[in-house]
Amino acid sequence: MMFETFEKYESNVRSYCRKYPVVFDEAKNAELFSEQGERYIDFLAVAGSVNYGHNNPEIKAAVLDYLSSDRIINALDMYTKAKREFIEALENLILIPRKLDYKVMCCGSTGTNAIEAALKLARKNTGRTNVFAFSGAFHGMSMGSLACTTDRISREGAGVPLDNVSFMPYCNSRIDSIEYLKEVLEDDHSGFDKPAAVILETVQAEGGINVADAEWLKAVRKICDDHGIVMIVDDIQVGNGRTGTFFSFERAGIVPDMVVLSKSISGLGMPMSIVLVRPELDIFRPAEHNGTFRGNQLAFVGSKAGIEYYNNHNLESDVKRKSAIIEKFLNERIASLDKRISIRGIGFIWGIDLNGIDPKLAIECVHKAFDNKLILEVAGRHDGVLKVMPPLTIEDNVLVEGLEILEKSIKEVL
Numbered sequence: 001m002m003f004e005t006f007e008k009y010e011s012n013v014r015s016y017c018r019k020y021p022v023v024f025d026e027a028k029n030a031e032l033f034s035e036q037g038e039r040y041i042d043f044l045a046v047a048g049s050v051n052y053g054h055n056n057p058e059i060k061a062a063v064l065d066y067l068s069s070d071r072i073i074n075a076l077d078m079y080t081k082a083k084r085e086f087i088e089a090l091e092n093l094i095l096i097p098r099k100l101d102y103k104v105m106c107c108g109s110t111g112t113n114a115i116e117a118a119l120k121l122a123r124k125n126t127g128r129t130n131v132f133a134f135s136g137a138f139h140g141m142s143m144g145s146l147a148c149t150t151d152r153i154s155r156e157g158a159g160v161p162l163d164n165v166s167f168m169p170y171c172n173s174r175i176d177s178i179e180y181l182k183e184v185l186e187d188d189h190s191g192f193d194k195p196a197a198v199i200l201e202t203v204q205a206e207g208g209i210n211v212a213d214a215e216w217l218k219a220v221r222k223i224c225d226d227h228g229i230v231m232i233v234d235d236i237q238v239g240n241g242r243t244g245t246f247f248s249f250e251r252a253g254i255v256p257d258m259v260v261l262s263k264s265i266s267g268l269g270m271p272m273s274i275v276l277v278r279p280e281l282d283i284f285r286p287a288e289h290n291g292t293f294r295g296n297q298l299a300f301v302g303s304k305a306g307i308e309y310y311n312n313h314n315l316e317s318d319v320k321r322k323s324a325i326i327e328k329f330l331n332e333r334i335a336s337l338d339k340r341i342s343i344r345g346i347g348f349i350w351g352i353d354l355n356g357i358d359p360k361l362a363i364e365c366v367h368k369a370f371d372n373k374l375i376l377e378v379a380g381r382h383d384g385v386l387k388v389m390p391p392l393t394i395e396d397n398v399l400v401e402g403l404e405i406l407e408k409s410i411k412e413v414l
């Protein structure tokens with residue numbers, strides 16, 4: 001009865017609801033509430049879209065204030081006061097303090113749309129068609145992004161060949177991926193077409209929480225410089241403070257040629273995506289990449305408030321402090337449950353890899369955690385990695401409560 005409307009009328013493609021069979025209604029910071037009022041702790045954070053918490057009061061107040069008068073809601077890419085204030089906040093509070101010189105391209109509202117824009121722009125700049133992506137990558141579901149995405153089920157959904165992308169082994173693969181990259185680029189008989197771009201996540205999230213080393217990221221940057229290849233960092237899931245700094249690449253001291261942001265960039269979980277582009281690469285003609293929802297003003301308002309929240313609340317030091325709580329808990333209380341469990345992560349994104357025991361256990365843990373009122377997700381090879389990704393603003397006591405439910409659920413399954 002509770003699910004009848006969905007099961008009768010909504011497409012079979014729905015997925016998260018099958019893991020969390022409940023009807024959600026309210027959400028506050030790191031807690032979700034069903035329509036019956038049951039409380040769940042959220043270790044998923046809308047796949048990284050609510051880094052600053054569900055219904056963050058400061059961000060919500062800015063959005064409500066905007067909505068309370070007849071301010072324009074969608075404006076295509078016309079100039080608006082809300083967009084100007086968003087761009088100024090991004091420049092003054094995020095880019096200039098980090099000495100980053102980027103132009104902002106507002107894209108259609110999804111992450112995948114901004115990835116498409118970045119790929120097109122890299123191809124246009126270089127006149128090349130091929131792109132290098134990495135095994136384990138996830139960049140989205142539209143054709144260009146999907147071509148750079150590796151998981152089989154997503155790719156099978158395309159229905160057409162996904163081409164013009166070559167996959168390279170990611171950091172910490174069994175072979176030395178930097179040597180391999182150099183080899184295929186330097187050998188004129190390697191058979192690989194020189195790419196327009198190298199696209200990467202500094203932490204592969206959907207790929208199973210694979211954290212690239214800073215040295216590896218630096219080496220990829222150098223290879224791109226040496227060969228005139230555009231380096232695109234997809235910070236859609238691990239940007240906006242998720243790894244402990246606003247941009248995930250800051251720890252490597254590199255500057256990508258393009259950075260893609262979506263998910264938490266709107267502050268409140270609203271649709272919004274942008275590409276940050278080095279000015280000299282900004283060569284699209286007007287409307288060459290277009291989209292009706294590039295002008296979602298509520299998202300701009302939320303984004304400005306989110307950026308201010310990030311700075312005013314010293315989120316970076318708080319993430320560092322609470323990240324240590326997660327790391328210690330996972331290493332001491334979870335890894336100790338079985339020596340075949342491996343723990344990976346950084347900042348506020350952690351993975352518990354159960355592939356060494358049996359990948360099927362991970363989804364069992366997700367179901368068990370749900371029964372115990374914790375929202376948890378799987379990722380990675382064989383969906384065998386549990387993904388721990390609460391909002392950055394989670395209260396200490398709720399974080400510890402969630403970690404204890406996690407431990408209890410894994411113990412029950414093991």
Ligand SMILES: Cc1ncc(COP(=O)(O)O)c(C=O)c1O
Pocket residue numbers: 047109110111112113115138139140141201205206234235236237238262263
């Ligand atoms: C790293 C990364 N890139 C791209 C995307 C695609 O974003 P969207 O689902 O908004 O199209 C996602 C979504 O999970 C992602 O995690």
